[in-house]
Amino acid sequence: MKPTIEFTDFAKLDLRIGKVMAAVVPEWSEKLIQLTVDLGPEIGERTILAGIKQWYEPDDLVGNWYVFAVNLAEKKMGEGVSQGMLLAADGADHPVPLTINEPVAPGTTIR
Numbered sequence: 001m002k003p004t005i006e007f008t009d010f011a012k013l014d015l016r017i018g019k020v021m022a023a024v025v026p027e028w029s030e031k032l033i034q035l036t037v038d039l040g041p042e043i044g045e046r047t048i049l050a051g052i053k054q055w056y057e058p059d060d061l062v063g064n065w066y067v068f069a070v071n072l073a074e075k076k077m078g079e080g081v082s083q084g085m086l087l088a089a090d091g092a093d094h095p096v097p098l099t100i101n102e103p104v105a106p107g108t109t110i111r
Contacts (some may be wrong), residue, residue, distance in 0.1 A: 018046075018066060024058055037066075048083060
């Protein structure tokens with residue numbers, strides 16, 4: 001378990017629901033999938049790189065709704081830049097992206 005934090009620290013995270021509009025494997029990467037994610041009118045579309053190529057094909061992700069951290073500093077990954085993070089649980093043998101059971105609008109806030 002990680003150290004206990006104050007609620008004010010947790011509240012700094014901006015977690016949103018996003019819809020994957022497109023996904024490709026960049027020519028320069030053996031581990032990453034580049035996602036184009038609709039995060040609603042307030043944020044718009046973002047490019048998010050996820051290190052899940054070993055377990056998922058781009059077509060597995062397109063059209064699905066996932067949970068994203070959207071206020072992380074941009075991070076250079078290989079030749080690309082990620083503008084957020086796809087959240088995933090540590091499954092028994094692979095990461096499992098966090099999904100939702102009921103559709104909501106892109107950009108809906110997680111509380």
